[in-house]
Every structure is written in structure tokens, then in C-alpha cells.
Amino acid sequence: MKAMRIFLGMSALLVVAFVWGTSMTVAAPRASHRLAGTHSIPPHILPILDRACLDCHSAQTRWPWYNRLPLVSQAVQRDVKEGREHVDFSSWTPLHRVTANELQDICDAVSGGEMPPLSYRLVHPEARLSERDKTAVCEWAIQLQRPAE
Numbered sequence: 001m002k003a004m005r006i007f008l009g010m011s012a013l014l015v016v017a018f019v020w021g022t023s024m025t026v027a028a029p030r031a032s033h034r035l036a037g038t039h040s041i042p043p044h045i046l047p048i049l050d051r052a053c054l055d056c057h058s059a060q061t062r063w064p065w066y067n068r069l070p071l072v073s074q075a076v077q078r079d080v081k082e083g084r085e086h087v088d089f090s091s092w093t094p095l096h097r098v099t100a101n102e103l104q105d106i107c108d109a110v111s112g113g114e115m116p117p118l119s120y121r122l123v124h125p126e127a128r129l130s131e132r133d134k135t136a137v138c139e140w141a142i143q144l145q146r147p148a149e
């Protein structure tokens with residue numbers, strides 16, 4: 001009987017967490033909709049960044065439900081703050097000058113598997129990048145480094 005009660009308790013918790021989580025996701029706008037005005041990010045790259053980077057590297061963070069948990073919340077906020085300090089795709093307006101270094105770092109971080117961070121990939125399976133995604137991001141970043149003719 002005790003096991004049954006624990007099981008029911010756990011299930012109830014899961015349901016609460018799930019409902020809470022989905023309501024948060026629905027409330028937040030899709031990041032790519034707001035970034036679509038930037039000229040430097042082509043339409044085949046934007047969905048990749050949206051899936052894997054924009055939560056930490058843009059002003060359009062979709063805060064996850066677990067951001068409401070104490071301690072976890074601090075870690076999430078720190079990641080986002082630090083991430084934006086390094087790269088903020090929201091600032092990539094047509095007037096923004098991206099440096100070659102910045103672009104090289106993006107290619108390196110993605111192809112080396114450092115970005116998105118492992119902890120993020122574990123909670124967001126959709127953020128895992130395929131070899132094709134990585135190649136596409138690198139080709140784009142390298143092509144942007146060439147001066148315009």
C-alpha cells in the first residue's frame with residue numbers, strides 16, 4: 001500500500017510539473033519570430049539557432065518551467081546572463097558589425113560540441129545538433145567572414 005501511495009504521489013507531481021511546464025512554453029513567443037528581421041541570419045540557419053542557442057544568446061529567452069525552482073533558477077539565470085555577454089544574436093541587426101573572431105568562435109563552439117552545453121542538451125533533446133546542422137552553421141559563419149565584394 002505504501003508503494004502505491006508513493007507512486008500516486010509521484011504521478012501527481014509529474015502531472016503538476018507537466019502542466020506548469022507546457023503553460024510556460026505556450027506563453028513565451030517563438031524566438032525566431034522576433035529575430036527574423038535580422039539580415040545576417042539566413043532562413044536555413046535561423047531555425048538551428050532557435051532550437052539550440054537563442055534561449056541563452058538572445059533577448060528572447062523562453063524561460064523553462066524549472067527556472068521557478070530555487071537554486072536551479074540561479075544557475076539558469078547565470079547561464080543566460082553569461083551567454084548573452086558572449087554572443088547576443090538579438091543585436092545582429094543589419095547595422096551590427098560581427099567580427100571574424102566572433103564568427104570563428106561560433107563555428108568552433110558548435111563543431112567542438114561545447115555549444116549548446118551538455119546540461120542544456122540533456123533537458124532539451126531538440127537542441128542536439130546533427131553533423132549537417134554543425135556543417136551548415138560553420139559554412140555560414142565562414143562565408144560571413146569574407147568581406148563583401
Ligand code: HEC
Binds near residue numbers: 087116
Ligand atoms: C544553456 C545556455 C546556452 C546555450 C543553449 C548555448 N550557449 Fe553558448 N554560451 C553559454 C555560456 C554560459 C557561455 C559562456 C561561458 C562558456 O564559454 O562556457 C557561452 C559561450 C558561447 C560562446 C563563446 C565561447 C568562447 O570561446 O568565447 C559562443 C561562440 C557560443 N556560446 C555560441 C553558442 C551557439 C552557436 C549556441 C547554439 C548552437 C549556443 N552557444 C548555445 C550558454 C549557452
